[in-house]
Amino acid sequence: MKFLDIIDFLTDIIHPYYYQVFKSYMKLTSTHLQDNTLFSPKETLINSLDSNLENQMNNSTEQQTALAGIDVLDNKLTQHFHNKIKLQPALTRQLVSFQANKHRATYRWYKYKEAFSASLIEILLSKYKITSGKVLDPFAGSGTALFAASDAGIDADGIELLPVGQQIILTRKCLEREFTKDDFATIKRWGAERPWHQSKVRIPLTTLRITDGAYSKQTLKLIEQYMGAWQRKNDRVQSVLRFALLCVLESISFTRKDGQYLRWDYRSGRRQGVKPFNKGEILNFDKAICAKLNEICHDVEAGNDPRELFFSNVLKGDIRLFSGSCLDIMPALPQNSYDAVATSPPYCNRYDYTRTYALELALIGIGEEALSKLRQEMLSCTVENRAKDLLKINPEWTNVIAVADSQKLLQSILRYLEAEKAEGRLNNNGIPRMVRGYFYEMACVISECTRVLKPNAPLFMVNDNVRYAGVSISVDMILSNIAENLGFHVENILVLPDGKGNSSQQMGKHGRDPLRKCVYVWRKI
Numbered sequence: 001m002k003f004l005d006i007i008d009f010l011t012d013i014i015h016p017y018y019y020q021v022f023k024s025y026m027k028l029t030s031t032h033l034q035d036n037t038l039f040s041p042k043e044t045l046i047n048s049l050d051s052n053l054e055n056q057m058n059n060s061t062e063q064q065t066a067l068a069g070i071d072v073l074d075n076k077l078t079q080h081f082h083n084k085i086k087l088q089p090a091l092t093r094q095l096v097s098f099q100a101n102k103h104r105a106t107y108r109w110y111k112y113k114e115a116f117s118a119s120l121i122e123i124l125l126s127k128y129k130i131t132s133g134k135v136l137d138p139f140a141g142s143g144t145a146l147f148a149a150s151d152a153g154i155d156a157d158g159i160e161l162l163p164v165g166q167q168i169i170l171t172r173k174c175l176e177r178e179f180t181k182d183d184f185a186t187i188k189r190w191g192a193e194r195p196w197h198q199s200k201v202r203i204p205l206t207t208l209r210i211t212d213g214a215y216s217k218q219t220l221k222l223i224e225q226y227m228g229a230w231q232r233k234n235d236r237v238q239s240v241l242r243f244a245l246l247c248v249l250e251s252i253s254f255t256r257k258d259g260q261y262l263r264w265d266y267r268s269g270r271r272q273g274v275k276p277f278n279k280g281e282i283l284n285f286d287k288a289i290c291a292k293l294n295e296i297c298h299d300v301e302a303g304n305d306p307r308e309l310f311f312s313n314v315l316k317g318d319i320r321l322f323s324g325s326c327l328d329i330m331p332a333l334p335q336n337s338y339d340a341v342a343t344s345p346p347y348c349n350r351y352d353y354t355r356t357y358a359l360e361l362a363l364i365g366i367g368e369e370a371l372s373k374l375r376q377e378m379l380s381c382t383v384e385n386r387a388k389d390l391l392k393i394n395p396e397w398t399n400v401i402a403v404a405d406s407q408k409l410l411q412s413i414l415r416y417l418e419a420e421k422a423e424g425r426l427n428n429n430g431i432p433r434m435v436r437g438y439f440y441e442m443a444c445v446i447s448e449c450t451r452v453l454k455p456n457a458p459l460f461m462v463n464d465n466v467r468y469a470g471v472s473i474s475v476d477m478i479l480s481n482i483a484e485n486l487g488f489h490v491e492n493i494l495v496l497p498d499g500k501g502n503s504s505q506q507m508g509k510h511g512r513d514p515l516r517k518c519v520y521v522w523r524k525i
């Protein structure tokens with residue numbers, strides 16, 4: 001009888017609490033024997049065991065049985081992937097997040113906090129020997145994968161739904177490829193002469209309910225004069241001036257991006273919690289915009305042949321942006337046409353891009369109705385997402401839905417979350433729908449990736465595991481298992497060295513199991 005069969009057997013005959021004690025002990029010893037480097041050291045596991053057991057004592061028997069069942073299935077997948085899951089000390093959090101872009105010319109212009117670094121893409125392209133052809137990023141964000149691939153001489157297609165990401169990509173492309181010496185001189189002049197102060201025209205800034213009062217009166221006046229002053233410039237110059245403003249909006253506002261929403265500084269006059277929030281320095285408009293215009297000019301010049309004043313495009317690959325949802329756009333892409341996919345989808349973590357980027361969306365002119373529509377079109381990762389009719393989007397996805405339906409671990413997690421909802425134990429009733437939507441929609445994206453990749457071409461995906469209502473959801477193994485059923489071979493699940501817990505609320509209630517952050521490497525069969 002194998003270890004997991006013993007566990008299955010025990011689940012049926014003993015009380016869940018004692019089962020948990022036994023299982024945790026077995027997991028501890030067997031993991032320790034299997035691979036010392038892959039999981040946490042023994043002491044950490046013992047501590048986590050203590051706190052988990054304490055938490056499970058507070059759970060009802062049904063909950064414990066359900067959690068135990070989930071654990072069994074999770075262990076089965078762990079066994080299935082045990083020689084694929086590899087700790088990669090070289091994959092630091094810095095490399096996998098935006099941090100490594102912070103001081104890098106051109107990438108640093110807009111701090112897209114959800115981005116991965118250009119270095120990560122360069123390392124992956126070089127390690128997996130992608131030196132020509134075309135790559136795809138279906139969740140292009142600020143276009144890191146596209147620009148890194150293009151700089152390596154590889155063509156790149158990106159799909160992005162959020163207009164903020166679209167603007168970043170299009171403006172950067174324009175600056176690198178279409179900007180003239182005269183355009184460049186205009187931008188420099190704006191940084192030096194601040195012509196908006198003389199502007200008699202003010203273009204009103206769109207305001208959303210969630211951005212109302214985001215700037216001081218003086219800052220709002222200057223923003224509107226700045227927008228008034230660019231009206232007479234050509235489209236290329238206008239787009240760069242708008243982009244520079246986009247880059248500084250948060251720093252001149254009373255708000256701070258905070259994951260699920262915008263946080264308001266006490267100086268805004270908005271109602272505060274018990275502890276008033278102070279975001280620190282709020283930059284003066286002139287100082288912020290001039291610094292940004294100078295930074296853009298500096299980076300463009302530094303990337304140039306000094307005799308030419310604009311970037312040399314000789315070795316760069318083409319970049320194409322498809323604006324919209326990848327669920328709509330991917331089915332129309334030609335099959336067997338890409339040499340790699342490099343991407344990072346939204347995580348299943350309730351992060352709301354439409355709220356977090358509300359200031360920037362308002363500047364682009366997105367109104368309330370368009371904002372709600374955008375929120376619904378995003379890959380389901382917030383509790384407000386309603387279920388999408390995937391077969392209406394593409395009737396060819398029947399088999400994809402069947403693959404997700406047959407994913408045992410996913411289905412047991414969904415049943416557990418539904419039961420928790422029925423008992424009124426979730427802090428938000430939209431959680432089960434969000435988790436379901438996330439995996440089913442991702443299954444469709446994965447299936448399209450298989451279709452559009454050339455045989456044997458790799459897919460790289462950065463993603464985080466998550467935890468809801470005490471259950472750690474192994475997003476990495478569930479998606480990899482779905483991928484295996486949709487035409488991929490799972491080559492590796494590369495684990496970043498330090499896992500992170502979820503919210504402090506979750507940790508207090510459910511213990512401190514670290515959550516894996518990974519880079520998946522799959523290959524089309």
Ligand SMILES: C[S@@+](CC[C@H](N)C(=O)[O-])C[C@H]1O[C@@H](n2cnc3c(N)ncnc32)[C@H](O)[C@@H]1O
Pocket residue numbers: 112114115116117138139140141142143144145159160161162165324325326327343344345346347353377378379
């Ligand atoms: C983690 S971010 C990607 C960041 C990107 N790797 C970068 O370096 O900038 C995920 C992106 O997916 C986008 N997104 C969400 N739903 C989408 C959809 N249905 N179609 C296309 N893009 C979507 C979000 O707007 C967000 O920019």
